[in-house]
Amino acid sequence: MLVFLNDRVNNYSHNQNFTMSTALTETRPAKSSEDSNIAINEADARTFHNTDAAYVLPNDNIEHQRLELQSRLLYRLMGSKVFHSPLDRSEIHKTLDIGCGTGAVTHEMASMFPDAQVLGADLSPVPGVRQKLPNISYVQGNIMELEDALFERNSFDLIFSRLLVLGMPNWKAYVERCVALAKPGGWVEMHDLSTKIQHILPHISSFEHFRPHSITINEIANSSHPTDSYYSPSAFIWDSILNKLLALKDVDSYCGSNIGSLFTDAGLTDIHIKRYMFPFGTWDELTGEERGTADYMGTSWKEVLPVLFKKAGENAGPEYAEDVVKAIRDVKKFYESYEGGRNFLWMYVVCGRKPE
Numbered sequence: 457m458l459v460f461l462n463d464r465v466n467n468y469s470h471n472q473n474f475t476m477s478t479a480l481t482e483t484r485p486a487k488s489s490e491d492s493n494i495a496i497n498e499a500d501a502r503t504f505h506n507t508d509a510a511y512v513l514p515n516d517n518i519e520h521q522r523l524e525l526q527s528r529l530l531y532r533l534m535g536s537k538v539f540h541s542p543l544d545r546s547e548i549h550k551t552l553d554i555g556c557g558t559g560a561v562t563h564e565m566a567s568m569f570p571d572a573q574v575l576g577a578d579l580s581p582v583p584g585v586r587q588k589l590p591n592i593s594y595v596q597g598n599i600m601e602l603e604d605a606l607f608e609r610n611s612f613d614l615i616f617s618r619l620l621v622l623g624m625p626n627w628k629a630y631v632e633r634c635v636a637l638a639k640p641g642g643w644v645e646m647h648d649l650s651t652k653i654q655h656i657l658p659h660i661s662s663f664e665h666f667r668p669h670s671i672t673i674n675e676i677a678n679s680s681h682p683t684d685s686y687y688s689p690s691a692f693i694w695d696s697i698l699n700k701l702l703a704l705k706d707v708d709s710y711c712g713s714n715i716g717s718l719f720t721d722a723g724l725t726d727i728h729i730k731r732y733m734f735p736f737g738t739w740d741e742l743t744g745e746e747r748g749t750a751d752y753m754g755t756s757w758k759e760v761l762p763v764l765f766k767k768a769g770e771n772a773g774p775e776y777a778e779d780v781v782k783a784i785r786d787v788k789k790f791y792e793s794y795e796g797g798r799n800f801l802w803m804y805v806v807c808g809r810k811p812e
């Protein structure tokens with residue numbers, strides 16, 4: 457068994473100074489090329505939630521450190537903020553962070569709204585990586601099944617979730633559940649990826665188009681945003697195998713791009729969608745914030761992808777074992793051309809309000 461990261465997790469707040477060198481010293485150096493079977497065996501050493509939910513990533517100390525790092529990087533990528541909804545502090549009395557992981561965003565919520573009751577819900581116990589603020593309560597369970605008395609309909613002024621992409625089946629039902637829990641006038645905000653890897657076209661030399669921008673539901677549906685002519689989908693085998701394995705459990709790995717229309721269908725109004733480039737390769741013109749995310753995807757994700765494939769393969773059944781091996785081999789190839797590979801994912805930030 458390999459231990460990738462040291463056991464220490466610093467007390468952490470989004471606002472603390474953070475540099476990529478800090479990030480990289482916390483991360484095990486990238487492995488040299490190894491046989492994909494070794495990567496599969498490594499996955500056996502990880503621990504996972506013990507529910508029947510579809511989520512495929514581990515819940516151990518290594519994963520907690522990855523989530524903490526990712527959270528800091530996202531904070532920087534989004535211009536030193538988490539929440540995008542136009543929130544009026546005096547109106548926020550009860551909030552929910554769904555799939556709260558290590559509680560990074562829950563902590564942010566609780567400090568922003570010190571008088572509010574703040575709930576964090578997750579399949580796994582929330583680790584003690586930081587001091588728990590007095591207005592936070594953590595609840596363990598699947599958000600689609602939790603019947604805790606705290607989860608009253610029409611009771612939350614803000615419902616937030618981030619990165620449920622690798623485990624939420626039936627996004628329609630999930631969005632409807634959130635809308636039911638939100639108070640009339642309250643906000644629902646979701647940050648999620650579309651895991652379809654995109655490639656910046658070779659003739660493009662200006663990268664302004666890839667900086668954060670607003671986009672409409674129609675532009676997403678028709679790929680008609682002005683930026684859409686600057687890139688095209690990449691054809692990596694592992695990307696399509698991931699999509700296929702998750703789809704077997706009804707998990708939509710492109711969910712980020714569908715959240716806006718699901719919000720409309722569920723009756724939310726004042727919908728606003730912002731799109732952030734999440735680099736999945738490096739190139740010279742990346743900003744410092746983008747470079748931070750790219751380096752993280754080049755190290756932490758390189759480690760976690762084989763683990764993810766092993767778990768998704770287990771969920772899918774023995775007939776998919778060959779796909780898992782193929783995918784892990786292809787991931788290795790993908791990382792061989794990571795430097796200079798102008799690939800990225802879109803991260804969608806979607807906010808909507810429940811009518812009064």
Ligand SMILES: C[S@@+](CC[C@H](N)C(=O)[O-])C[C@H]1O[C@@H](n2cnc3c(N)ncnc32)[C@H](O)[C@@H]1O
Nearest residue numbers: 511555556557578579580597598599618619623
């Ligand atoms: C990728 S992590 C993101 C954690 C956190 N939102 C963040 O951005 O740092 C996804 C988290 O969602 C949780 N999760 C997945 N499916 C869930 C479900 N159905 N109900 C509650 N939590 C869920 C997982 O256990 C995991 O901690």
